[in-house]
Amino acid sequence: MKYLPGDRIRIWITGWVERFSIRVLIGFFISVLCLVLFAMLAEDVIEQGHLQLFDQALATELHRANTAYQIQAYKFISLFGYQILFPACAVIALILAARRQWLNLLAWSVALAGGQVLNFLLKTLFARPRPVFADPVVIESYYSFPSGHAMFSLIAYGMLAYLIGLYVKNHYARILVVFLAVLAIVLIGISRMVLGVHYLSDVVGGFIAGGVWLATCIAAVELRRHTTLPPENPADMIQSE
Numbered sequence: 001m002k003y004l005p006g007d008r009i010r011i012w013i014t015g016w017v018e019r020f021s022i023r024v025l026i027g028f029f030i031s032v033l034c035l036v037l038f039a040m041l042a043e044d045v046i047e048q049g050h051l052q053l054f055d056q057a058l059a060t061e062l063h064r065a066n067t068a069y070q071i072q073a074y075k076f077i078s079l080f081g082y083q084i085l086f087p088a089c090a091v092i093a094l095i096l097a098a099r100r101q102w103l104n105l106l107a108w109s110v111a112l113a114g115g116q117v118l119n120f121l122l123k124t125l126f127a128r129p130r131p132v133f134a135d136p137v138v139i140e141s142y143y144s145f146p147s148g149h150a151m152f153s154l155i156a157y158g159m160l161a162y163l164i165g166l167y168v169k170n171h172y173a174r175i176l177v178v179f180l181a182v183l184a185i186v187l188i189g190i191s192r193m194v195l196g197v198h199y200l201s202d203v204v205g206g207f208i209a210g211g212v213w214l215a216t217c218i219a220a221v222e223l224r225r226h227t228t229l230p231p232e233n234p235a236d237m238i239q240s241e
Contacts, residue, residue, distance in 0.1 A: 026219075027215045027216065027218050027219025027222065028215075028216075028219055030211065030215040031211075031212050031215040031216045031219065034208050034209075034211035034212040034215065035212050037208050038205060038208040038209050038212065041201060041204060041205050041208065042126065042145075042205070044201070045126060045128060045145055045201055045205070046126070051201055054200070055199035055200055055201050055202075056131075056199070058193070058199070058200050059131045059193065059196065059199055059200075062193055062194050062196070063131075063133055063137070063196050066137065066194065066196075070194060071137055071194075071195070074190070074191035074194045074195055075138070075191075075195065077187050077188060077190075077191040078149065078188060078191040078192060078195060080153070080184060080188060081149030081150070081152065081153045081188035081191070081192070082148070082149055082152060082153075085152065085153060085156055089108075089112055089156055092108065092160065093105060093108055093109060096108060103221065103224060103225065104163055104166075104221075107159070107163075107217055107218075107220070107221045108159060108163065110217060111155055111156075111159045111213065111214065111217040112152075112155065112156060112159075114213055114217070115151060115152055115155040115156075115210060115213050115214075116148075116152065118151075118209065118213055119146065119148045119151050119152065119206070119209070122145070122146055122205075122209060123142060123143040123144075123145065123146070123148070124143070126143065126145045126146075127143050128143050128144045128145035128202070129143070129144060130143070130144040130197055130198070131144070131196050131197065131198070131199060133196055136196055137195050137196050138195045138196060138197050139197075140197045144197075144198055144199065144202050145199075145201065145202045145205055146202055146203075146205035146206035146208075146209050147189065147192050147198045147202040147203045147205065147206035148206065149188055149189070149191075149192050149198075149206070150185075150188065150189045150192060150198075150202070150203045150204075150205075150206030150207050150210065151206035151207070151209050151210040152210070153184065153185050153188045153189075153210075154185050154206070154207050154210035154211065154214060155210045155213055155214050155217075157181040157184050157185050158181060158185070158210070158214045159214060159217065159218070160181065161177050161178050161180075161181040162218055162221075164177050165177060165178075185207070189203040189206070189207065190203075
């Protein structure tokens with residue numbers, strides 16, 4: 001049985017409005033909230049007031065309390081924020097391409113590439129010097145705010161958890177995926193502070209800026225996934241579900 005004229009458009013509009021109001025608006029709200037928080041944090045960073053003093057005091061204490069074991073452990077953890085994560089992202093892109101999941105591949109690529117560009121622009125804009133120590137554990141070039149490792153790991157692990165969640169139906173498995181992603185993101189952020197290459201506000205700024213971009217990308221994917229016209233034959237729609 002065919003749809004009557006206009007039925008497909010009506011069904012599409014109804015479904016689009018429902019999905020838009022629930023998922024896309026949530027993503028939009030999270031993105032705006034993160035944007036506001038980032039603006040507040042950036043203002044404190046520019047003013048270099050009490051936040052700067054706290055950042056410096058915490059960085060000095062973390063550096064003083066470092067042990068050889070902690071340094072090696074956090075150096076290893078830090079690798080998962082870029083050095084290991086970057087080639088892993090390329091492998092994931094190849095897997096998505098091999099499975100012909102073009103929308104997911106596009107979302108994955110835009111999220112990662114856009115995050116890198118955004119981080120570079122923000123670092124250049126704020127031009128904040130990195131922490132300085134007489135005996136540095138790790139030496140990094142370029143500016144400090146926001147943390148690239150924190151931002152890139154949140155975007156990459158967050159988007160990966162989202163893509164996995166699209167195919168994993170088990171509720172507990174989804175919770176485990178999200179937990180592991182959050183754990184990795186937090187540990188990577190901590191590692192950058194312990195290694196003395198970022199202040200706390202750099203890491204928090206990276207998380208917030210990454211949250212803006214991640215929420216925007218996920219909202220865009222959700223909008224695209226649920227704005228497809230239904231098939232002309234209702235039986236095809238049932239089979240596709």
